[in-house]
Amino acid sequence: MKSLGIMGSPRIKGNTNLILDEALNGVQSQGAEVEKIIIDKLKIAPCREFYGCLRDGNCVIRDDMDDIYPKLLNADIVIVASPMFFYGLTSQVKALIDRCQALWARKYILKQTPPNSARKGAFIAVGATRGKKLFDGSILTVKYFFQSIGVKYVDELLVRGVDKKGEIMEHPTALSDAFELGRRLAQK
Numbered sequence: 331m332k333s334l335g336i337m338g339s340p341r342i343k344g345n346t347n348l349i350l351d352e353a354l355n356g357v358q359s360q361g362a363e364v365e366k367i368i369i370d371k372l373k374i375a376p377c378r379e380f381y382g383c384l385r386d387g388n389c390v391i392r393d394d395m396d397d398i399y400p401k402l403l404n405a406d407i408v409i410v411a412s413p414m415f416f417y418g419l420t421s422q423v424k425a426l427i428d429r430c431q432a433l434w435a436r437k438y439i440l441k442q443t444p445p446n447s448a449r450k451g452a453f454i455a456v457g458a459t460r461g462k463k464l465f466d467g468s469i470l471t472v473k474y475f476f477q478s479i480g481v482k483y484v485d486e487l488l489v490r491g492v493d494k495k496g497e498i499m500e501h502p503t504a505l506s507d508a509f510e511l512g513r514r515l516a517q518k
């Protein structure tokens with residue numbers, strides 16, 4: 331079993347990376363393979379709406395997405411992790427998701443089915459404030475992303491009230507909840 335963690339924060343020693351690592355430790359504890367990509371270190375252009383993907387399911391832009399498409403398609407478990415930026419995913423995560431219009435086109439225009447239909451996905455998010463609707467828009471985006479790449483949204487961990495770099499280490503439950511989420515994902 332292969333898992334892919336998508337780390338969406340530009341802050342490498344920040345809260346998102348710390349909590350994602352715990353989730354991936356949980357996945358690994360069940361014997362699954364783990365890979366993490368740090369989007370901020372990659373070159374991923376935003377979607378330009380050239381729509382070459384409608385012809386053959388491939389994006390016409392050449393950058394680090396070339397390596398990410400097969401990783402996304404081959405992972406049995408996909409975890410998207412992002413801090414909240416203005417009630418949304420970071421632009422790093424959003425760029426990666428938008429470029430998956432190519433995979434959306436494969437599924438909905440070219441009617442190709444993804445290789446493995448039992449793929450599972452989870453969303454991990456952290457934000458500084460405590461608003462009830464803090465994660466609502468991002469959950470919709472991640473659900474539609476997963477649907478488009480043939481992954482079932484099965485779990486989420488949404489952590490409020492965490493702001494400073496590394497502050498999540500002091501959170502009473504976030505890291506153990508993340509480990510459990512990872513363990514569950516690799517078991518289900």
Ligand SMILES: Cc1cc2nc3c(=O)[nH]c(=O)nc-3n(C[C@H](O)[C@H](O)[C@H](O)COP(=O)(O)O)c2cc1C
Pocket residue numbers: 339340341343344345346347412413414415416417418456457458459460464492493494495496
């Ligand atoms: C540009 C920007 C926008 C932000 N917008 C929000 C927001 O809308 N709601 C919120 O609760 N926190 C917001 N935050 C705070 C971050 O979500 C918070 O600091 C988080 O813990 C950062 O996680 P990281 O350490 O993984 O980057 C924002 C931070 C930045 C830099």
